[in-house]
Amino acid sequence: MSLSTQFLGHTYANPLMNASGVHCMSVEELQELDRSSAGAFITKSATPAEREGNPEPRYYPVALGSINSMGLPNRGFDYYLDYVLNRESKGDGRVFFSVAGMSLADNLAMLHRLQDSDYTGVTELNLSCPNVPGKPQVGYDFEQTQQILTEVFQFYKKPLGVKLPPYFDMVHFDTIAGILNRFPLAYVNCINSVGNALYIDTDLEQVVVKPKNGFGGIGGQYVKPTALANVRAFYVRLNPEIKVIGTGGITTGRDAFEHLLCGATMLQIGTQLCKDGTPVFDRVASELQQIMDSKGYKSIDEFRGKLQSIE
Template identity: 30%
Template sequence: MSVDMRTYLAHVELANPITTAAGCAASGAELSQFFDLARLGAVVTRSITMAPRAGRPTPRMAETPSGMLNAVGLQGPGVEVFLERELPRLVDRGARAVVSVAGGSVAEYAALARRLSDAPGVAAVEVNLSCPNVEDLGRVFARDPAASAEVISSVRATMRYDVPVIAKLAPDVADIVAVARACVDGGADALAMINTPLGMSIDVDSMRPSLAAGTGGLSGPAIRPLAVRCLWQVHAAMPGVPIVGMGGVMTGRDALEMILAGACVVSVGTALFHDPYACLRILRELEDLLKERGFERLADAVGLAHRPPGAGPRHRIDLEESSL
């Protein structure tokens, strides 16, 4: 018996729920040397900015127990080069492209959406809200419900109606449900969580911070319980909103945990740095786990941990019609 692994990001159907996480596979060129990118549910690009960015000084990465810190600084070629070179390569390989965008102002996010709106092959746009707002003393958008909603509203108003807008949320906030609700009210078709929480380590030999920037984003298995908690809370509050879960997914069991908490799509990030085949392996393990537990469809497992023991599977219509 095979399991129907199809899932939905708003109205967009994906062949399976496993995608790359933004920033962990650039725009897919490196991974395409190892396998056919069309085998993934989608490829989420690194966060694209309007202008090219050199990123932060080195060292940018440091290992930590059960994870890693990074402060790359959104290094990238800018939206024009992305549209000219990187996006067409993804489309030519048959991959579904979810384009992550990042900006320093509401106007910059809107400008990015405007450039992407007419680009062929964009399956969805993921709005990286973990960026400092240069017009508000550098306060991070993701930590303020109103600021997050304003960004999402500007992107949603600019993008084509048939391209879902996904709000990517940060965990280090007072109330992630409040931010999530504000984003949905602002027009988000789906939510992604979690972005990396802020962390730091100090090299006791050099007696200096391990990263040149001092602090950086923490990823890897260490943050998975934090991600599951955020997923659980947001799905409980808004069960009809599609959620992309991420944060320390290393195995199929990790992916299933996020799905049971409420995710209908799962992104793989840090695991790719030591295993380029991680996405395919996790997909295979996830399907085997679902089969062992008697599931005929992935959709029946989404959010199942919220249901009373012995309750029947959720109806597939919950996922297909959640954005209608």
């Protein structure tokens, strides 16, 4: 039995990754991911210049997940580009590069630099940044999404995926999938956190994060059903060459199995990685292996995408 996964021309030991934004701010954290049992890993979403992000407290762990309003804190594009270029000699494709500009011009500028660089890995364009005050999520603006991808693919020739917000309406699934299918995307990543949730400390009678009067993105077990729905909706709607990365609520091997059953090829762990650290990858992989063994599966491809409906 093997957890090995084929993704964009590379073979990974397993489908597990960190979610961008978690345990990937610094080179030290990225090196810990590199030493972990994760099949691959991704950088913090980079903006052209370093950002401090939103004021603290901006992350709060809760029993079933977490709430955050981080505001894209990161060390800046050059910091992460230097890291991935220094690591290119390994040639294993394990590190992905995430970009999340504050404007179309920002995104185009960073992608131009990546296109012109020696970086040969996978890039993820974050179209879902719900926790920047005053900024809407690009992924909910269908015209802007189409405009960005149209301009990007006029020059960008390297593997590119997009991180998407959660969608909640069948018409929206149909509409955004119709747009995405027009472009040579490598993958879509479903989902980013569910935006504008509110968590309250009843003892203090106040919110638990400072930015946006306590409104923030919710993650963890709270969002798994929504994440699974998005993975499945895009898996059945997108062109077969566009893969799906499943993100949201993966805390156990059973959660990972469900994401794969819905059609995900790679899996990203966010909240539980923040809580448990990099040993989470060993545990989830072991639990996934146990489930596969109990069902007699020798490889992920034997069940991936084969979710059954009730006749």
